[in-house]
Amino acid sequence: MRTYLTRLLGQRWAVEAVPDGEAALKAAKNRAFDLVVADVMMPRVDGFGLLRGLRSDPELSTIPVIMISAGASEDARIAGLEAGADDYLVKPFDARELLARVSTRVALRKLGMSIAPERWGVHDVFAHAPIPLIMLHGEDLVVEMANSASLSTSRIDRNMLGVPLLELAPELTGQAVPELLREVMRTGVPYTEQELPVKLQNGDRLEETYWNVIFAPLRSASRNDRRVIAIYTEVTAQVEARRKLEALTIELETASRTKDEFLAMLGHELRNPLSPILTALELMRLRGQYSREQDIIERQISHLTRLVDDLLDVSRITRGKVELKKRRIEIAEVVARSIEIASPLLEQRAHRLETDLPRRGLAVDADLDRLAQVFANLLTNAAKYSDQGSRIVVSAERGDGVIRVRVRDFGIGIAPDMIGKVFGLFVQESQSLDRSRGGLGLGLAIAKNLVEMHKGTVAAFSDGPATGTEMVVELPAAHGDEPDDDLTDDGMDSALRTARKRILVVDDNDDAATMLKFAFEELGYAVEIANDGPSALRIAKSFRPDVALLDIGLPVMDGYELAGRLLEQRDPTRALHLVAVTGYGQEADLRKSAKAGFEDHLVKPVDLRKLERVVKQLVS
Template sequence: MRSVGLRRRFAVLVVAAILPLAVMSGVGIYALVQQQREQADRSSLELARALGTAVDGELRSTVAILEGLATASSLDDADMDEFYRVSQRVVATRPQWRAIILHDPSGKVVMHTGYPQGRADLAIAEPGSFDQLVRSRQPLVGPMRRGQRGEQGIPVRVPVLRDGNLRYVLTAVMNPDAIVDVVSHQKVPDDWIVSVFDIKSARVARSREHAKYLGGPPAPGLQRLMAAVGDEGVGPTYALESDALLTAISRSKFTGWTVAIGIPTANVDSGVYRSAIAYGSGILLSMLLGGVAAFAIARSINRPIGELRRAAQALGRGDMPALTPSDIHEIQEVADALIVAGEQRSRDEAERERLLAAERNARGGAEHARRRLEMLASAGAVFSRSLQPHATLEAIASIVVPNIADWCRVDLVDAEGKLQRALTHHSDPQKTRFGQELVQRLHASSETPGSMAWAVATGRSHLAHFDPPNEFDRIRDRDLLTFAQAIGLRAYFIVPLVARGRTLGAMAALQSESDRQFSEDDCALLVELAQRAALALDNARLYADAQSARSQSETANRVKDEFLAMLGHELRNPLAPIVTALHLMARRGAQESAMERRIIERQVAHLMRLVDDLLDVSRIARGKIQLSMERVRIQSVADRALELTQPMLERRVLPVAVDLPKEPVVVNGDPVRLAQVVANLLNNAAKFTPSDARIALSVRVDGDVVEIVVEDGGSGIAPDLLPRVFDLFTQGEQGMDRHAGGLGLGLAIVKTLVSMHGGTVSAASEGIGRGAMFTVRLPIAQEAAAPDVASAPTASVDSHGGRILLVDDNVDAAQLLEVVLVDAGYDVRVAHDGPSALASLDGFVPDLALLDIGLPGMDGYELASRLRADPRLRSMKPLRLVALTGYGREHDRARALATHFDEHLVKPVAADLLLSTMAALLGSPVAVAK
């Protein structure tokens, strides 16, 4: 192999380093230039967006003022003189407005602040935007046009709606100078050019020579750029003054206006080129200095390397090398190593012998450690086989005896803190029985070091060796001495059993007939075994506690479910006669108590909703909620939710703002439960929002997900409450009056139902008094939209009579329901218990029986069974049975339908529903209400 000198290698290294660096430097400079240009494009586009936002803000401010003016009461009364005076005052406060104009939907000018009231010969200056507003009924900004007096103006129009009808069109005519003011406030550099164009591409404002170019079209280059990039983009253009520009444009989605910002190209390129020159110069200088340093270093290394070569040759001959100190650290280390190598040679033989002896000792220690690890592994495996304390104690005995000691003892602390004998073991069963008898009658004091009680009390280990019989004299405790003499004790080691910071007892290993002693390794092994045994015993205790806690929890849960069912029954029973009484009062047309009836109806509905929420929470906790999945339109869900919450929302001054997509949005879900989700959110918003504050319900599509958003301007949510707002029974702070009411269940039910539909729900609020927003996200069904399912028409029953047996122990409920049924044309017999109902069959054979379930003595299920089996009813057509009860769980309904009943209705039941159900069972005709 041909040798190459160090200097030549360094030269090749320098060249190899410089060439890639030069190439990468060129690539880096090019990338820097491109990055600077892209940064300029992004900055100019962001500035155009910001300026467009400012222009939109000015126009939206005008729309907001007009919308406020559109609510004037003078428009309701058609008092144009008063509205003219109000409009004059508004124009006086807005110097950039030329006039306020009021048109009727046909285009006739009803009022113009620029002319005396009553002027009838005025025409619409810009009819296109007027016609568009009449069609859309949404606020808009029209293109700039010249008015009656030849002045340029920007029409901003809003609809005036009354009862859903377009009454007027209200227009503010803005001076284009208002837009110029917005542009000038942005403090754009003087050499930049900013232009604003309306939806017809007419120039509304220009930062340079505004008056000269007002109303004109964009420059040709700008026109091409606007056509090419669409709503926003960046590209080169030329100004009307022929200056080369880098232009960014942004078109507003609200107005359709376009903002264009032109930056002189020289400003952009100068910074790019300065950066490139600085970067390139630094790279070239670094490359030059690197080459010079490489050649100098190579020269300084050659001389000491030659000395190292000569020293190595001397070491090979057995001579001690002599070296000149070097200022190169690595070379000096090699020189020092050569010197140390000579000195080390003489010590190698002695060190080799020492290492061989150490290796033999280490092998013996490793074998001992292996046996110890095997024993610990065996102990871990044995301890893990069972969670029963007795099995753990047997495992301890099998490990300690006879591998480590002749005897093993374990005492454990019971639940009352007393020390109990748990284990006494010897490999000989006869000695085991002998030792157990000893420890049951001998109890060493806790003051005696080395006793089991002492180890538990102090938490310390104790090691002792004896040479009987003389050394037994050291034992002062009589019981401990008797035990030592009885078994011929030679040594013992006791260690407390501690797990998770709790002392469970103590374990003792004892030597007797084997004459073995405990070494340090034996004691360490016993300590580790005690730790593992204590953990196993504690695991067994925790398992037993967990089993007990689980049994108690299941019992408490069953009691809770039974309580909720009974609570629902006891709450619904008194509500039933109230609902029936309200129905009778409404049928009798007592107008003087109409207000009181509405109040009672609202409060009863509130109580019914609280009961339903409680039972829903119970079903959710037990996983008993069942969804009836089908394809459903979100628009139908929103309509149903608004219908459900109408009694609460109709009392508001400001109605709910609803924004639903025109195209059908379909999800797979349970329409009833989804409507319950949206209704709960609307109820929540109504409870915590003043009647004159905003509540909005909107539906929007985001990819393959539909978002249902309920937003309000109410009391908001505190930051510390926001993470827990969907937890059960969680509510914000309320006053002593608790005007909002509720149990804190609605949002928890919402979260559960949304999760069951594969969706998510989130809450957001900026804090107290800042309102709240709840967003439900559901996956959209992929198939084509399903048609709306029409709501079932309300049915009114045209009864042709029938014999009804009504059995209810609630006298008030029975009396009122009897009046309703008699009023509907039925022959009714009332009983308040099972025996009375059966006795009534002697002179009255019913066609249908309404039975309460919770009857005294004989419940409704037993009464239904006896009615089915009664011979007095067998010759007639089958008796129809309806369970009318306060027990409303799915379990209760299933049990009723499975035990003789034809229908199950939950109190309080609406009279119309009850009558229609009875008519269907009796075969009476049902007329659809028109």
């Protein structure tokens, strides 16, 4: 800082730099200085000690001192001024502001503040100061002097010198400025303010303006001879620009929240029609009516479901709504799960998948489902951007405290200008109009965010078009105990046949309710349906269901209220199990449904086999 100040101030003045307050006092006693610029924090004797030394010495007491400090609070500034500083500047500061303040203080020093203005003989110094300066005198604040800079930036002209300030600007009556100027003259304590609001007349209306001001007292031997120097710079444009930026920031944040709410609602509305379609297909499968065309429909619906899930994942991740449920797991378990997720596309495109990783020894502390989603997205990306029947290799190794996983394909590669962009939202390589690769360009963005939530990194490498791509994920290696051996998947339950357990299905989408009714009747359950809360309550009184499958977004009364009413009116000798089957699937929705009494929460479109398992477990 000392070197910087020496270089900056040395462009205009002769500067002597010393390391601490003790050296400064010694130099001041040996040589004459027009100004001292002192840091508050110095070794041996600090800035306040230097001030006390200067002010206690009659020969040095009038040397102006500008204090520099990192303390930005109002208390710190007041403490500096009360200790005797003439000005107080907070780090970091603008070089122009420092030069302006030093120039002012040097000019005031040269004016000789204990001598009447008409005897100073240095009017030219005042007049040519590079910043606006006005000298005001007496309780009426008479304009005594004004330099050329002030004349060019205010309504004061040379014919108005000798006129009280409030005659020049009557709109200042009742505002803070006149009283602040008088207070400085009375107390001798300088006043500094950033963005001081002042209302000034502009035509026929008052206009709010903002000013950075310094009001400095002029010391005089006579108590009746009081003057104040006003130094001011208008910053209205800067204040308005900052406020516009703040308003724009709020507007953007609001738009972002609105976007997230829209995505959540869009996901709910898209899931509603998907659910009965998938249920109908599953019912056809159970009845042995499945055909090749229906297989195509199921594949396309599954694809649409993944797109909806990607949209909602992006919304949750960008808002920090994803909570990781970490445990000690092997990378082999994660990769196995990800291959299971990506297998439909891998099989559809007849890719040859090779793995090169040990079953044990590569443990990480991670959320299995979310990390499996990462590698499933990378595998899906490799499958989409590789020709039919291509080779994809997944390998893993330990190195430098990390577990490194590589997903290598031999597909279309990535152009050099896209390498740094592929992990952005909605980013895809250029495609022809048929968009044969599909997708929304969200998979890699989701993968990157989830990896970073695990304190890891992911990077893409490619030598260019037609050379293939390698995605490399690095995750912190786990230390300590080995994870439990949990690499086997749960087997699917066989078709459920129950002793006529009763199910009440409540959904305002009649197709969805009807499809669930058909499906569970095929599985041996007694099923009744309702399309709103009042109907459900009426049916439940006589039907006495064992399980109620409730949509949340119902008309008349929502699913949460209906759940409470059903539990209140149920036969106390019979159990009633509530399951939410809804398009609302965010963390807050799950917490709310649990609080309302739901024992499980399934998000549409629901896999019928999963719903079967949930119901069977509840009624067994």
